[in-house]
Amino acid sequence: MSKQQLLTPYHKNFSIKNRIVMAPMTRSRADNEEKVPTDALQGVYYEQRASAGLIITEGSQVSKQAVGYVNTPGIHSEAQVEGWKHVTKRVHDQGGTIFMQLWHVGRISHPDFHNGKLPVSASAINPNAQSFTPEGFKDTVTPKAMTVAEIKQTVKDFQHAAANAVKAGFDGVEIHSSNGYLFQQFFNACSNTRTDEYGGSIENRTRFFFEVLDAIKEVMPQERIGARFNPSLHGMFGITVDEETIPTFEYIIKKLNDYNLAYVHLSEPFTDVSDVPFAVTDIAKHFRPLYNGTLMINNGFDKKDGNKVLEAGDADLVAYGKLFISNPDLVERFKQDLELADWDKDTFYTPGEKGYTDYPKASK
Numbered sequence: 001m002s003k004q005q006l007l008t009p010y011h012k013n014f015s016i017k018n019r020i021v022m023a024p025m026t027r028s029r030a031d032n033e034e035k036v037p038t039d040a041l042q043g044v045y046y047e048q049r050a051s052a053g054l055i056i057t058e059g060s061q062v063s064k065q066a067v068g069y070v071n072t073p074g075i076h077s078e079a080q081v082e083g084w085k086h087v088t089k090r091v092h093d094q095g096g097t098i099f100m101q102l103w104h105v106g107r108i109s110h111p112d113f114h115n116g117k118l119p120v121s122a123s124a125i126n127p128n129a130q131s132f133t134p135e136g137f138k139d140t141v142t143p144k145a146m147t148v149a150e151i152k153q154t155v156k157d158f159q160h161a162a163a164n165a166v167k168a169g170f171d172g173v174e175i176h177s178s179n180g181y182l183f184q185q186f187f188n189a190c191s192n193t194r195t196d197e198y199g200g201s202i203e204n205r206t207r208f209f210f211e212v213l214d215a216i217k218e219v220m221p222q223e224r225i226g227a228r229f230n231p232s233l234h235g236m237f238g239i240t241v242d243e244e245t246i247p248t249f250e251y252i253i254k255k256l257n258d259y260n261l262a263y264v265h266l267s268e269p270f271t272d273v274s275d276v277p278f279a280v281t282d283i284a285k286h287f288r289p290l291y292n293g294t295l296m297i298n299n300g301f302d303k304k305d306g307n308k309v310l311e312a313g314d315a316d317l318v319a320y321g322k323l324f325i326s327n328p329d330l331v332e333r334f335k336q337d338l339e340l341a342d343w344d345k346d347t348f349y350t351p352g353e354k355g356y357t358d359y360p361k362a363s364k
């Protein structure tokens with residue numbers, strides 16, 4: 001049997017021992033006042049999964065304003081940097097590589113997180129979605145449209161957070177420009193009706209993202225920066241695809257050829273978009289020819305599909321989400337062709353070790 005592509009090392013801008021990536025996943029376990037990850041909980045969880053070629057952490061808020069889910073860890077304070085140091089040390093001690101996902105949820109947040117003040121977004125348009133607040137799920141509200149000064153401040157917040165991630169020992173960062181959060185709220189016409197330099201044309205709607213990327217580049221090598229996109233996201237988080245959506249992502253991905261990033265991380269559609277006008281159903285195939293750098297693909301892959309997408313040359317790396325929740329030794333299980341454990345979705349976001357650090361390794 002030929003060797004699985006997933007298990008081969010990857011060397012380009014950064015070197016990783018296999019092509020199996022742990023996808024970023026919010027687990028809502030930083031249940032302390034400062035939203036600090038701890039050695040005993042997040043440290044152990046990520047260490048258990050360090051055999052992945054690359055771990056991308058859960059989305060971590062870049063500022064107090066960026067938060068939108070209960071008990072997610074941050075990367076804006078000194079205490080948070082100290083907390084994350086435990087995580088990076090444990091992963092590195094196991095020979096692993098770990099990037100931090102930098103997150104601002106924009107309008108998916110809720111006034112409950114901001115002493116009653118409105119969350120911010122590109123425009124004052126309610127996504128009509130749900131926020132996961134300390135008191136449970138609540139309807140989203142109409143956000144406040146960001147002023148240019150607030151946009152500039154947010155650029156600085158991302159830069160500060162990236163510098164903190166470096167201080168905390170991360171090997172790189174991933175900009176969370178996906179899944180209907182702040183950057184995608186600027187990208188998509190349904191959520192961005194601005195008439196200034198951040199709205200209207202494709203160039204304007206993507207300006208904020210590139211300003212953030214350029215700012216982060218000033219504090220760390222661009223070879224250590226990744227960015228995540230979900231071009232065919234439709235009907236979730238108040239985001240819809242229209243005739244300008246895919247051209248917007250094509251513009252972004254092509255422009256990223258002018259950079260030398262660690263990778264571009266794309267998601268196949270989260271819902272069936274085969275009947276949605278203007279959506280692309282096969283994201284890896286569509287975008288691969290447009291991008292010269294490292295392409296990571298995600299969503300719904302198993303071992304067979306993962307090897308297949310690599311063999312076809314449609315991606316270089318495959319990110320696995322839920323399988324990594326319930327199979328800390330996913331790489332070994334793929335290697336040995338062992339049975340995979342099912343995840344328990346009831347404990348995705350609950351506090352403590354249950355459903356977090358208590359999934360065992362496979363017994364052979």
Ligand SMILES: Cc1cc2nc3c(=O)[nH]c(=O)nc-3n(C[C@H](O)[C@H](O)[C@H](O)COP(=O)(O)O)c2cc1C
Nearest residue numbers: 023024025026058059298299300301320321322348
């Ligand atoms: C519990 C959970 C939390 C998630 N949190 C994040 C997140 O913080 N950032 C992100 O980009 N995606 C997040 N996602 C999406 C995953 O990264 C991934 O796209 C999704 O699980 C599909 O991949 P899979 O089929 O391999 O699970 C989350 C998914 C799950 C199940």
